[in-house]
Amino acid sequence: MISYCPKCGKPVSEGNAFCPNCGAPLQAAQPVQPTPQPQPAPQYNNRFMNQPQENQGPKPDNHLVLSIITAIMCCMPLGIWAIVLASKVDGLWNSGQYAQARENADKAKRISIIGMVLGGLYVVGLLIYYIVILGVSLADF
Numbered sequence: 507m508i509s510y511c512p513k514c515g516k517p518v519s520e521g522n523a524f525c526p527n528c529g530a531p532l533q534a535a536q537p538v539q540p541t542p543q544p545q546p547a548p549q550y551n552n553r554f555m556n557q558p559q560e561n562q563g564p565k566p567d568n569h570l571v572l573s574i575i576t577a578i579m580c581c582m583p584l585g586i587w588a589i590v591l592a593s594k595v596d597g598l599w600n601s602g603q604y605a606q607a608r609e610n611a612d613k614a615k616r617i618s619i620i621g622m623v624l625g626g627l628y629v630v631g632l633l634i635y636y637i638v639i640l641g642v643s644l645a646d647f
């Protein structure tokens with residue numbers, strides 16, 4: 507019996523596993539070269555489509571305002587650090603790096619709060635210092 511090569515269309519004898527003309531695998535040899543199974547594709551698609559829904563949630567507050575206040579009012583180095591982190595939140599979020607965006611937002615918030623506490627302590631310390639100086643000055647007179 508004669509069959510035809512699916513690739514080049516030349517007649518080939520059925521016993522051949524490969525086309526003698528172009529080397530393409532013939533029908534008998536098809537199981538050797540399995541076509542991609544359709545089953546894994548939907549699984550992958552489902553995972554791919556579910557992942558953002560599972561992880562996305564509401565976009566985290568980037569705490570940029572808090573960071574700027576920290577930089578201006580309290581502690582400049584910590585504030586700038588927080589601003590750098592906060593400014594990356596939106597970009598990370600938009601490019602799908604949700605965990606990273608949240609982490610940056612959390613860090614920016616923590617650093618801002620630390621900066622504000624340090625700034626507050628500094629102001630309180632300064633006040634106490636002046637009160638003590640004032641007290642000592644008054645005691646001298």
Ligand SMILES: [Zn+2]
Pocket residue numbers: 511512513514515516525526527528529530
């Ligand atoms: Zn062929």
